Amino acid sequence: MSKTHLRAIEKADPTNIKKHQEDLMCKMLAYVQNHSPYYARLFKKHRIDIKKIKKLEDLKHIPVTTKEDLQAYNKDFFCVPTENIIDYVTTSGTLGEPVTFILTENDLQRLAYNEYLSFLCTGGTSADIYQLMTTIDRRFMAGLAYFLGARKLQAGIIRVGNGIPELQWDSIKRVKPTNIIVVPSFILKIIDYAKKYQIDYKSTHIKKAICIGEPLRKADFSLNLLGQKITEAWPIKLFSTYASTEMATAFTECHQGRGGHQQPELIITEFLDNNNRAVLPEELGELTITTLGVEGMPLLRFKTGDMCHHHTEKCLCGRNTMRLGPIAGRKKQMIKFKGTTLYPPAFYDILNNLENIDNYVVEVFTNSIGTDELIVYIDTKKAEKQFEKNIKDIFRAKLRVTPDIIFRNEREIKIMQDADNGRKPRYFIDRRNATQKKTDFEI
Ligand SMILES: [Zn+2]
Incomplete structure (x- = not known):
């Protein structure tokens, strides 16, 4: 123009x-x-x-x-x-x-x-x-x-x-x-x-x-x-x-x-x-x-x-x-993880563009020393050690930090996403304000 x-x-x-x-x-x-x-x-x-x-x-x-x-x-x-x-x-x-x-x-x-x-x-x-x-x-x-x-x-x-x-x-x-x-x-x-x-x-x-x-x-x-x-x-x-x-x-x-x-x-x-x-x-x-x-x-x-x-x-x-x-x-979703300030969209951009990832949820919670901790739950047909390592390498290269990766099946991820009965599936779960710290996933 x-x-x-x-x-x-x-x-x-x-x-x-x-x-x-x-x-x-x-x-x-x-x-x-x-x-x-x-x-x-x-x-x-x-x-x-x-x-x-x-x-x-x-x-x-x-x-x-x-x-x-x-x-x-x-x-x-x-x-x-x-x-x-x-x-x-x-x-x-x-x-x-x-x-x-x-x-x-x-x-x-x-x-x-x-x-x-x-x-x-x-x-x-x-x-x-x-x-x-x-x-x-x-x-x-x-x-x-x-x-x-x-x-x-x-x-x-x-x-x-x-x-x-x-x-x-x-x-x-x-x-x-x-x-x-x-x-x-x-x-x-x-x-x-x-x-x-x-x-x-x-x-x-x-x-x-x-x-x-x-x-x-x-x-x-x-x-x-x-x-x-x-x-x-x-x-x-x-x-x-x-x-x-x-x-x-x-x-x-x-x-x-x-x-x-x-x-x-x-x-x-x-x-x-x-x-x-x-x-x-x-x-x-x-x-x-x-x-x-x-x-x-x-x-x-x-x-x-x-x-x-x-x-x-x-x-x-x-x-x-x-x-x-x-x-x-x-703003409310700002994560301070290992000295780096991050927002969930940075994770979505990586996860949405990786091969073999069918679905995912990013979870943040407060650990025992009071700082943010991250877990990425992933639904994939390649739930194996080498794939987990590859994902971590990509996170390290793109974001300079590596979250924990936990593989879950399709149904388990869907339950996590729908837990709030919201209009849209949740890709980010913030447990930082909850009295419960990190809880083991329940079906
Ligand atoms: Zn312009």
């Missing part, structure tokens, strides 16, 4: 970008003061005079909002009466009860604009056809956002939804999409399906994959194992995108693939440490966001729980906007 296609705000000087965000922030603060029962109460309790919050740096005077706050006071975050609400979505409820989010007509327009900007960032045009391989219903926001964004771009869109490789290939052959919107590990599944049924998957019209839900890159922006495996099998261009319901905003890579670009008119970002202070630019920080222009359920200083680096130097694409590095992991 040539630089002439960039919007003024993307090319603006960082001071002007900041000034623009501050204008929008002041409007947002006045809006929540008048419409959000939760924030009106918060301002009163902490004697916050929003007229004194004029700069992005002043935001630190407002207490952060956590996922627990959203759960405890869900409806107090609603800023509009029921008759103004159009769409209801929920977050996955990793902490128990799901949280309901509401969208007004303006919020749907904003969501469309947000995803339209994401598509532009990947070089999309009205000539493109997008095949949507994620779900558009089930109370999720992402699929709807993609549909609305593609519509605003006046591009074509095929709403296949997730799963069903047969239907995916049938649509690819029939409609000839140029892009797929997909959870990246699913690309490997459709490649496997194509190989099995002799589909010539390399000669389609698909040039790009807009990837959501799983990281594709390492902190230095090189492709992780998942990204490498996909592009080795199928040389299409991968674009990583990071978004969430709470943010109602996406951070999408440009063709340089050096982090997801922020859309400054839609969201303010902060990167905080454990004490809610800003981290240094080179440090990992918890992404904390303030939404701009949201009408139904705006959030101030919401702590996402996601740890990442951020990059402020100008991108080679010409944009001056901040870029978000790959998500290293969830």
Whole structure:
């Protein structure tokens, strides 16, 4: 994409970008003061005079909002009466009860604009056809956002939804999409399906994959194992995108693939440490966001729980906007193992890409001297000493540490994964807060 296609705000000087965000922030603060029962109460309790919050740096005077706050006071975050609400979505409820989010007509327009900007960032045009391989219903926001964004771009869109490789290939052959919107590990599944049924998957019209839900890159922006495996099998261009319901905003890579670009008119970002202070630019920080222009359920200083680096130097694409590095992991899942700080996705990237591993669970617990200990339970048909050694060698080479490896059969692993009756299988079990230390696995 040539630089002439960039919007003024993307090319603006960082001071002007900041000034623009501050204008929008002041409007947002006045809006929540008048419409959000939760924030009106918060301002009163902490004697916050929003007229004194004029700069992005002043935001630190407002207490952060956590996922627990959203759960405890869900409806107090609603800023509009029921008759103004159009769409209801929920977050996955990793902490128990799901949280309901509401969208007004303006919020749907904003969501469309947000995803339209994401598509532009990947070089999309009205000539493109997008095949949507994620779900558009089930109370999720992402699929709807993609549909609305593609519509605003006046591009074509095929709403296949997730799963069903047969239907995916049938649509690819029939409609000839140029892009797929997909959870990246699913690309490997459709490649496997194509190989099995002799589909010539390399000669389609698909040039790009807009990837959501799983990281594709390492902190230095090189492709992780998942990204490498996909592009080795199928040389299409991968674009990583990071978004969430709470943010109602996406951070999408440009063709340089050096982090997801922020859309400054839609969201303010902060990167905080454990004490809610800003981290240094080179440090990992918890992404904390303030939404701009949201009408139904705006959030101030919401702590996402996601740890990442951020990059402020100008991108080679010409944009001056901040870029978000790959998500290293969830803050609560941080593991301190033998002097190294790790997050579960680093394990998943290795385990997902090893041959002969059918399923797995990573477990962390506190050992007798009070530090983190790790076990990786693996379901494999090659449950033998040499294979265990190979796996440990790979962990040592990639992560510089070696967890204990224990082989379990398919049923045992499934029981561990389903123990919480959650919506998704668990690949990570955290026993650090449990009174029980490491317990022997029970069937
Ligand atoms: Zn860029």
